[in-house]
Amino acid sequence: MNELKTIDELEKDKTGEQELFAFPELVFKEFLAILAAMIVLGLWSLLMDAPLKEVADPNWTENPAKAPWYFVGLQEVLVYFDPWIAGVCLPLLIILGLAALPYMDPNPQGVGKYGFRGRRLAISVFLSGYIFWFALILIGQFLRGPSWHFYWPWEDWSIVKAAEPALTNLPNPLGLALIAGYLGLGIAVTARTARRRRLGRSAQIKFICAWILILLMFGVMGKMALRIFLHIKYIVSTPYFSI
Amino acid sequence: MKLTDTQIWRSIFRHRFKDTERNRSLTISSNVFLHLHPVTIPAKAARVRFTFCLGGLTFLMFIVETVTGVLLMFYYRPLPEYAYVDIKLMEHTVRFGLLLRNMHRWAAHAMVMLVMLHMLRVFLTGSYKPPREFNWVVGVLLLVTTFLLSFTGYLLPWDQLAFWAITVGSKMAAATPFFGVEGPFHEWLGIHSQNDMKFLLLGDSEVGGNALLRFYVLHCVLLPLGCALLMLVHFWRVRKDGGISRPL
Numbered sequence: 001m002n003e004l005k006t007i008d009e010l011e012k013d014k015t016g017e018q019e020l021f022a023f024p025e026l027v028f029k030e031f032l033a034i035l036a037a038m039i040v041l042g043l044w045s046l047l048m049d050a051p052l053k054e055v056a057d058p059n060w061t062e063n064p065a066k067a068p069w070y071f072v073g074l075q076e077v078l079v080y081f082d083p084w085i086a087g088v089c090l091p092l093l094i095i096l097g098l099a100a101l102p103y104m105d106p107n108p109q110g111v112g113k114y115g116f117r118g119r120r121l122a123i124s125v126f127l128s129g130y131i132f133w134f135a136l137i138l139i140g141q142f143l144r145g146p147s148w149h150f151y152w153p154w155e156d157w158s159i160v161k162a163a164e165p166a167l168t169n170l171p172n173p174l175g176l177a178l179i180a181g182y183l184g185l186g187i188a189v190t191a192r193t194a195r196r197r198r199l200g201r202s203a204q205i206k207f208i209c210a211w212i213l214i215l216l217m218f219g220v221m222g223k224m225a226l227r228i229f230l231h232i233k234y235i236v237s238t239p240y241f242s243i
Numbered sequence: 244m245k246l247t248d249t250q251i252w253r254s255i256f257r258h259r260f261k262d263t264e265r266n267r268s269l270t271i272s273s274n275v276f277l278h279l280h281p282v283t284i285p286a287k288a289a290r291v292r293f294t295f296c297l298g299g300l301t302f303l304m305f306i307v308e309t310v311t312g313v314l315l316m317f318y319y320r321p322l323p324e325y326a327y328v329d330i331k332l333m334e335h336t337v338r339f340g341l342l343l344r345n346m347h348r349w350a351a352h353a354m355v356m357l358v359m360l361h362m363l364r365v366f367l368t369g370s371y372k373p374p375r376e377f378n379w380v381v382g383v384l385l386l387v388t389t390f391l392l393s394f395t396g397y398l399l400p401w402d403q404l405a406f407w408a409i410t411v412g413s414k415m416a417a418a419t420p421f422f423g424v425e426g427p428f429h430e431w432l433g434i435h436s437q438n439d440m441k442f443l444l445l446g447d448s449e450v451g452g453n454a455l456l457r458f459y460v461l462h463c464v465l466l467p468l469g470c471a472l473l474m475l476v477h478f479w480r481v482r483k484d485g486g487i488s489r490p491l
């Protein structure tokens with residue numbers, strides 16, 4: 001035992017932090033967690049059967065055809081955006097945005113503890129996105145019926161829903177002005193703030209990137225609101241693509 | 244002679260189990276699996292109410308998936324003629340086959356849910372901040388891999404649910420700008436239904452036998468290997484970045 005520190009010595013380590021032996025203190029907790037998880041999983045698997053429908057039939061379309069639940073949120077976005085946005089650009093932006101997140105958040109506060117103070121903006125933005133993701137999943141999974149029409153849980157799917165109110169497109173000049181105004185103004189304000197804070201060059205770029213992503217996220221929500229409340233289908237429509 | 248004094252026993256277990264500090268250390272350091280942990284940890288890092296064990300439980304679900312998945316492979320053939328029948332047979336004639344399939348399915352859902360919750364915990368505790376930025380990025384790759392693992396597995400039962408869910412999903416690939424046959428600007432690159440993103444994913448322009456084989460290989464070989472590799476890096480980096488984050 002010569003070269004090894006005793007618990008008492010370890011406790012009084014330089015940092016003054018209390019140290020524990022991983023065995024048994026941590027390993028035992030892990031053991032309990034594994035045991036609990038396996039019991040839950042075992043019971044669940046005994047009581048609930050995995051779904052299995054009729055054999056796949058390419059000629060008999062499921063209606064509604066739902067993606068697995070973790071992608072149903074994206075499928076729900078398909079109501080509001082064309083597939084190249086909802087199914088490709090948006091997921092790509094989410095992944096890139098998540099990966100870039102640690103490099104865009106310069107705030108050193110709040111490491112190793114839960115707490116809102118000191119990180120208000122980061123936590124608000126992340127939670128908005130996180131809750132939005134799950135809200136869309138809940139809507140898509142539980143409130144969408146045949147042809148992706150909206151049904152409350154107590155409504156009968158066999159009663160066909162009335163068609164949606166007619167949708168209109170914004171005139172392109174107005175739509176372009178709207179997008180340019182929203183993003184342009186947002187970026188301009190961001191850039192000015194960055195300059196006023198005398199951020200260095202790379203900090204400036206990170207700051208602006210972060211805000212572009214935040215603007216895009218709230219832009220997605222905004223476009224959804226436009227459709228729900230003002231029945232607008234496209235903000236900009238061209239023969240090549242529409243937004 | 245006591246069993247624990249035999250040469251065989253001593254060759255396997257490198258130390259005694261008397262509860263001494265030396266043996267507590269050796270339990271960790273002489274065991275390749277437990278050696279994922281440091282010998283001693285800050286008391287704060289061992290609190291369940293900090294990590295809620297979410298990363299560890301995600302890993303546990305991956306292990307459950309690996310074990311049950313390999314067992315399922317004994318009974319399953321990835322061909323449209325057989326796949327569905329094999330699942331049915333597994334449920335009705337293989338002893339514990341239904342339980343096996345249930346566990347594989349529910350643990351997959353649990354893994355997806357747990358990985359998202361783990362990400363939330365890491366975010367809320369600011370654990371992505373320096374020096375842990377890169378491990379967060381590895382985490383994001385793990386998140387994507389977990390989704391893909393689950394998604395590719397979804398097709399394998401070859402039932403209506405599977406077929407149409409993947410049909411919906413693969414429509415997205417067709418919508419890729421430039422590279423999907425229904426995406427904007429695909430004409431510019433001469434993309435058509437036989438050479439676009441969706442064709443790459445499905446090995447065909449529709450979900451069929453080729454897609455089933457592709458998803459099977461991805462699901463059983465490529466993605467699990469990729470996931471294991473990423474986890475290796477992830478766990479190693481947790482250690483190298485100074486262990487679980489804690490207040491400075």
Ligand code: HEM
Binds near residue numbers: 385389486
């Ligand atoms: C298959 C998926 C994953 C597995 C098995 C996994 C496993 C783990 C484990 C066991 C830990 C140790 C602490 C804990 O349990 O919380 C950990 C820490 C960590 N994980 Fe993951 N993880 C996964 C996905 C992710 C994702 C999606 C992210 C973020 C996007 C992430 C970011 C991190 C970071 C930054 C740490 C260090 C946390 C700290 O120091 O407090 N991981 N991971």
